[in-house]
Amino acid sequence: MSLNIDELLTVTFTLFAVIDILGSIPLLISLKTRMGVIHEFKATLISGALMILFLLVGEKFLGILGVDVRSFAVGGSIVIFILGLEMVLGIEFFKSDGDAKSGTVVPIAFPLIAGSGTLTTIISLQANYNTLTMAMAILLNLVVVYAVLRSLNFIEKLIGPAGLLAIRKFFGVILLAIAVKIFATNASGLIK
Structure with a gap:
């Protein structure tokens, strides 16, 4: 297995666009305010583990559960839709239980970082790229994710309350x- 730099860049930027960590900054700041703290390393580690797990056994795992990729994507889209509603309407659907550990896993590690879009993209890209290229692209994206999570306080101060609300x-x-x-894209084939 060799590492082709052009392929690595293609996969890295594709995953970067799907993960959209920069677009998630307002939601992450909102979640951090509600939960008090986000465990950046843990969120990055868990989302990375989910991505690598899906890279290695994703379709097989879903098959064992009797869930196809499309059903998984539809389920993830509903969670993303609810998060979007929270941001637009200012209503809290995901109640914080005061435990930052649980908030770090859901909804931050999954579905925000390693959501259905990311995981289905990994399965799709796997048809065209080797496992080493995919793993390196995931690792590069995790470095960016961790840097953004670590910088949330700085970003919040930079943008300010009014800018944060608008964003x-x-x-x-x-x-x-x-969502x-x-x-x-995925529901049309499910309903018969």
């Missing part, structure tokens, strides 16, 4: 649109 509403609508697209 949160804007990206809430973007999240809603992404609708994922749902529409």
